[in-house]
Amino acid sequence: MTKIALAIHGGCGVLPQDSMTAQEWAEARLDLGHALRAGYAVLKAGGRSVDAVEAAVVVMEDSPHFNAGHGAALNEHGLHELDASIMDGQTLEAGAISASRVIRNPIKAARVLMEDGRAVFLTGPAADTFAGEKGLAVEPQSYFTTPKRVEALQAMKAHAAAGTEATENEKHGTVGAVALDADGHLAAATSTGGYTNKPEGRVGDSPVIGAGTYARDGACAVSGTGKGEFFIRYVVGHEVAARVSYLGQDLETAAGGLINDDLAAHDVGAGLVAVDATGNISAPYNTPGMFRGWVTTEGKAFVATHEELYEITL
Numbered sequence: 314m315t316k317i318a319l320a321i322h323g324g325c326g327v328l329p330q331d332s333m334t335a336q337e338w339a340e341a342r343l344d345l346g347h348a349l350r351a352g353y354a355v356l357k358a359g360g361r362s363v364d365a366v367e368a369a370v371v372v373m374e375d376s377p378h379f380n381a382g383h384g385a386a387l388n389e390h391g392l393h394e395l396d397a398s399i400m401d402g403q404t405l406e407a408g409a410i411s412a413s414r415v416i417r418n419p420i421k422a423a424r425v426l427m428e429d430g431r432a433v434f435l436t437g438p439a440a441d442t443f444a445g446e447k448g449l450a451v452e453p454q455s456y457f458t459t460p461k462r463v464e465a466l467q468a469m470k471a472h473a474a475a476g477t478e479a480t481e482n483e484k485h486g487t488v489g490a491v492a493l494d495a496d497g498h499l500a501a502a503t504s505t506g507g508y509t510n511k512p513e514g515r516v517g518d519s520p521v522i523g524a525g526t527y528a529r530d531g532a533c534a535v536s537g538t539g540k541g542e543f544f545i546r547y548v549v550g551h552e553v554a555a556r557v558s559y560l561g562q563d564l565e566t567a568a569g570g571l572i573n574d575d576l577a578a579h580d581v582g583a584g585l586v587a588v589d590a591t592g593n594i595s596a597p598y599n600t601p602g603m604f605r606g607w608v609t610t611e612g613k614a615f616v617a618t619h620e621e622l623y624e625i626t627l
Contacts, residue, residue: 316610318592323604324486325584362500373488380486385506402499402528489536517541539583
């Protein structure tokens with residue numbers, strides 16, 4: 314039986330220490346721990362990796378501390394448009410939702426779409442209609458809005474007017490999870506509100522299979538965070554898997570090379586979490602920090618925002 318492993322992220326670009334209070338940092342780490350426990354409980358019970366990543370992402374979508382679901386970023390018109398995707402490494406089946414304005418948990422809609430089998434990707438009103446028809450929870454726009462996201466939009470518009478550069482924290486964020494289950498199957502899931510002040514209708518890498526999300530048994534599972542346009546151009550998720558499969562690189566070399574060499578060369582703030590077929594975990598980022606956590610094959614669990622790791626109990 315394969316040893317199980319799980320990794321999550323809550324977005325990179327973190328984040329000057331003074332951008333949140335000590336209590337907010339602690340609450341964010343607490344929610345990362347909740348997400349890890351939700352996903353790991355599935356794996357520990359012998360459940361499937363695809364169920365584990367969905368469970369972990371739902372917790373982060375429900376938290377106000379991450380840019381997905383409740384607490385998602387606002388676009389240029391002050392609206393929420395939500396993206397998510399999930400992929401099963403055993404079958405290569407996948408589901409993706411983009412530009413949703415009402416789905417409480419977009420990752421659930423992506424999963425239901427994957428199981429439905431008629432399409433891989435639905436967008437906009439069609440995605441919202443699909444979710445409603447499938448009985449998934451829908452919410453008014455106000456549900457997704459938090460004071461922090463309103464402040465971020467105001468700050469981004471002020472930066473645009475003044476020609477100054479926004480902080481990574483004001484710009485974007487994403488949540489995601491990758492897992493290896495006891496049967497040796499991999500899965501990945503990603504969800505986001507996109508970046509603050511984005512153009513209406515903009516879709517980033519998070520729902521794009523092969524870019525922000527990718528999983529293939531025998532290779533690895535990947536969920537990315539950062540400037541989505543570059544993740545799409547570099548097809549980051551698939552590229553990591555290709556380097557592992559075809560170049561024979563270990564996971565850390567493949568993932569770290571993309572984040573710290575390829576993307577960093579373009580001054581692109583980026584990060585990802587990945588797990589390979591034997592449970593090795595990689596979580597590289599080239600920004601000041603990244604909300605992240607993982608459970609090793611030995612069952613040790615950690616969460617972090619910057620360099621310091623916090624070991625937690627499961």
